[in-house]
Amino acid sequence: MSDHAHSEILPVGGTDTVSTAWWGMACLIATEAILFVYLIFSYAYLGSQHDGPWPPSGAPSLKLALPNTVILVCSSFLLGWGVREFRRRRDNGRLALFLVGTIVLGTAFITIQGFEWAGKPFAFSTNAYSAAFFILTGVHMAHVAVGLLMLVMLLVWTLMGRFGDAHHEHLALGALYWHFVDVVWIAVFTTAYLVPQFS
């Protein structure tokens, strides 16, 4: 094989928009995002067609939901900070600490949201509002749970030293998904908690 004219050096796999995995995650996020659009549409449709006040039981309390929102947003910033630090220093130990912090905040979110649910004066099967409310917040909770599983796996791989110099796409994509879950919460929170305060 001596007659080739030249050769080029190309990255293997690549990072960010060069890697196919990044585009795969973008597709996943697109389809999940539209799912939340349909969830919010359903909530709004049932509300718009409803006779009498919506929500029937009055606007939901912000006592738990508001601090919980702050917790989730903080978890996103913490993770973003951790990923940046890792890109600069390649320090697995520090990354693990950031991941543990994010997991703790995410778990706190789920727990507090669980208390918030338990305090509701209605159940899933009470009426159209309860159905729309629980499916919207419930599907979001499921996404937080999946995000947490991803973070746990990232933590395991970090402790195993799987992320070397060139291979931290997993980390970047896991973080991307977690940010997505948090951004969606802002939309869910606005729909289900903030808007009813003004109606």
Add this chain to the structure above:
Amino acid sequence: MSAQVETIGSAQRRKLLGIWETAPGLYGWLASVDHKTIGIRYLCTAFFFLVIGGTEALVMRVQLAQPELKVLSPDAYNQLFSMHGTTMMFLYALPMLSGFSNYLWPLMLGSRDMAFPRLNALSYWVFLFAGIFLYVSFPLGQAPNGGWFAYVPNTSLEYDPGINMDVFALGLIFLGISTVVGSANFIVTLLRCRAPGMSVNRLPILVWGTLTASAANLLAVPAVSLACAMLWLDRRYGTHFFEMSGGGRPLLWQHLFWIFGHPWVYALVLPAMGIVSDALPVFCRRPLVGYTLVAISTVATMILGFGVWVHHMFATGLPVMSLAFFSAASFVIAVPSAVGVFAWIATIWTGKPHFTTPFLFFAGFIMLFVIGGVSGFMTASVAFDWQLTDTYFIVAHLHYVLLGINVFPVIGGIHFWFPKMSGRMLDERLGKWTFWTMFVGFNAAFFPMHVTGLMGMPRRVYTYPSDMGVGWLNLLSSVGAFVFAVGVLLFLINVAKSLRAGEPAGNNPWDAPTLEWATTSPPPVYNFATIPQVASRYPLWEGRLKESDERSIIGDAAPDGMVLDRGKETIGVTPLDAEPNVVLKMPGDSILPFLLSIGMTLLFFGMLGQMIWLMVLGAVCEIVILALWLTPKPHAAEERVEVYE
């Protein structure tokens, strides 16, 4: 010199074969991630479902052949028409096109596989298991019985007890996973896995069609999955999404279903139109007229397709303003469709048509599309629709569009690409018999339904009174349906015969212009020994079209192009201009997709039986398998790519 080139070629091919070949035996069969194997599996499975759905239709046509027959009970008829619709819409039409695209994309694009080969295998296995799931209650006489559209409150627990509609709701969510996964794979494949030089203005129209359909699926399927989840929750957990007494709204179902349903209908036809746009010109001995316009109108159809869903709901009492808007949008969508029709007619008109079997299927498609398009245009008018909705006129319309734009191009497309897939030609004489039998049978079956519909015969009802005067028209439809079925049978006979004794095809039997015809028939597992370098839209016709002096380099034997033989690799390119910018490591055989789909099946059966332990078992399987699947594997940061010139 040429002898030396030959030896380099064969050594290189042996090496590539060693890297790419699937393991033998049962393991290899379950673990294969080769896009060609998966594509053919898709085609065969979808065709199997076509035969099942067709058989259901024939049984219904026996029942409807004469007024007041008692061949089927009303309940059996409900299950049959529901399963016929569900099977054809979900288990035949899109998977069939996915089969074509899975098989053809990497070959047409000059790549070695799809972007995510394991995801590709997963999408097939999930499709297969979801198809089985949807049929699991059929032998018990408990099959879905609320139509493929499953309108509430007819499908609520109160009016439809039994597991019938639970199977439907969960089955569609299950199948939706396959659709979304497959769509994401197509989108990323298009963006990344092409040959250098295969820029967006050189893509075959089939690629445009499947890309558009995939993008739409990604955005539309969650609507029906959500609606089905709500239906299941209403039925089994007493929620009130659709149930009036608790403030629910039945129309929410229709909105969600048709927000999905109408883009879905276009997803079933756009790739099939792409088949015609790519294959018809081969038999007219000229490039497609208006390539750019056809590509743009493909995308435009889909964008408009997201804004017409209410035309399925004209008779539900929505505000007049809303009806006017959606009626207008439904009229406008005729424009991009007409662009395609005129482009195909102009291609035939200005070309030198060769009347081969595929040509006949494609030309027949144009005629059926025009008839179906015109009846669709008619029902886009609210006033007209109010007269005809829920009559056989709509049945005629939807069969003209779905069989006309999906089945005819698909059978034509199989005649066209069968030589590439099998290395053998289909029998031409039998092929022409197939076409004429199917074409005559189809029109005899469905054209009279326009008339029965105008005479007021309602659809979805198991029989009709004799004084309606539509008995002879229905008899004609029934006879036509059986003639059509004979046509399908002739096709199957042709396939079976030609697989064994067909004429050897050679690389390019039709003298076609696109990349898939540059490699052997059937292609080697690695598709191209060296990655092609594409210089025009019609790489194999450059010599005679003389559009420019540049020539594509497609060396399968000669060493000219990237070899990429340091492991299972292909090249990744920039999304628009297709400049190579990354080496993509491809996964080898993997049993994980199969196992993941088994885990999913457990989960869905757990949900169907409301067995918590089975749901948990399925979910735990999923988590463990996904963790294994996604485990990071170490690889070099960069690689020197040999480019031979």
